[in-house]
Amino acid sequence: MSIPRRFAVLPVLVLCALGAGSALHADEPRRSDHELARQALEQGQVLPLRTVLDKVEHGYQGQVLKIEFERDDGRYIYEIRLLQNDGRMAQLKVDAVNGQVLKIKRKGDH
DSSP: OOOOEEEEEEEEHHHHHSOOOOOOOOOOOOOOOOHHHHHHHTTTSOHHHHHHHHHHHHTTTEEEEEEEEEEETTTTEEEEEEEEESOEEEEEEEEETOEEEEEEEEEOOO
């Protein structure tokens, strides 16, 4: 039995999300990005990555290629690079607290 392609890359995506760069404020103690993501999830401050991915994949029809987790101006953000079904690359900034897409940038858009 083969694993569907989108699930085969999930472990890599989770590691990317938990190990990606994070913008911390100067007054915050420096911690690993993995620790920041884990702590935020455990404290209920962010949605699970799978929840966010389900919403993005459904709403924007494509394959997730890369995920970054960061804190930007006090807000937890998932940056998701998506190859859409029409062949265009899209980069989405998603609020990690509620899953709302804050910004979308597509290759070729002005």
